[in-house]
Amino acid sequence: MSIRSLRSDNAKEYLSHQFQNFMSSNGILHQTSCAHTPQQNGVAKRKTRHLIETIRTLLLRSNVPFRYWGDAVLMACYLINRMPSSVLGNQVPHSVLFLIPLYTHFHPVCLGPHVLFKIFLLVLTKGLSLLLSYSSTIPHVS
């Protein structure tokens, strides 16, 4: 399954020759917004805002320095993908995509995102792989 169309703003990196050639060779339609109209890329912008707000909350709640935002944003993305979305009629994006039920590896009782995040940092400081910590191994730590 491949992407049929991509919607983005007019950022230089999307308009590079390399990128455009790749798009046309793969038959992907590129829809760019009008100049100075970020609203036309609203879905992506809104998601970015959601992510930024989530990571700010995560970092503040866990008293973690802001240089860990990169880890927090991956974490936030992981969580948001598994949260019910009102656009989908409160279905979960992850299960819509992969057609598998979710919440199998979320701890049912007390594992708030900030706890997950601290566990994640713990894993990180112990030198484990970054991406590993987002997989289903997290619940076993708890």
Place this chain on the structure above:
Amino acid sequence: MSPSLNPWILDSGATHHITGNKDFFSSSITTSGYLPSIITTNGSETQSTGIGTVKVLPSLSITSVLYVPGAPFNLISLSQLICSHDCIVTFTKVNVTLLDRISRRQVGVGCESNGLYYLVNPSKACPATNSPLTIHAQLGHPSLLKFQRLVPSLSKLSELHCELCQLGKHTRSHFPDRVNKRASSLFALVHSDVWGPSRHISTLDSKYFVTFIDDFSRCTWLFLMKNRSELFSIFQ
């Protein structure tokens, strides 16, 4: 209420100006000559006892006003007024304005009250006839502070709810909620946006991130980037 306190009523049903108060007359009342009798609405006939000139407003004096002792109202006959002053009378829901037909200057104003149009004294007329918002609009939408300087009688006004002022501050209208509908299948439409640079460099030296959102499932893929040019290799 004594007739002297009564304001002047603009009446299109009266053929003559009528008052019951002698004090209104600026000159002496002529009691000789032709004095018409008045037929009231119930058909009874009353004799006027004098005729004279009344200065109803500083800017407006009317001639041949009949003095009818005991008349409870002061009536200005519109037909007489228009005939003698050559003015345009405009009635609106709340007020009435008298304009000179040639010079277009305002001769007088009045306001509606209980179904009657009363002539009002212009020195008090402005705040009484026009709402603060109307004056605000007439003065070219000044701020509340400037507005109160200009109109001291409204200095107690705490706020002006002028919608047009707010609209004027908007540089553009709102964006339509949704340009096109949602994608009907997976990966039919993918939204993408690059965020950054961040003020804080992440532990992995990245300053940017790029998101790819599938419109159908709303699943998000997020990739950290050290540099904007990495986008292509990520997308590949």
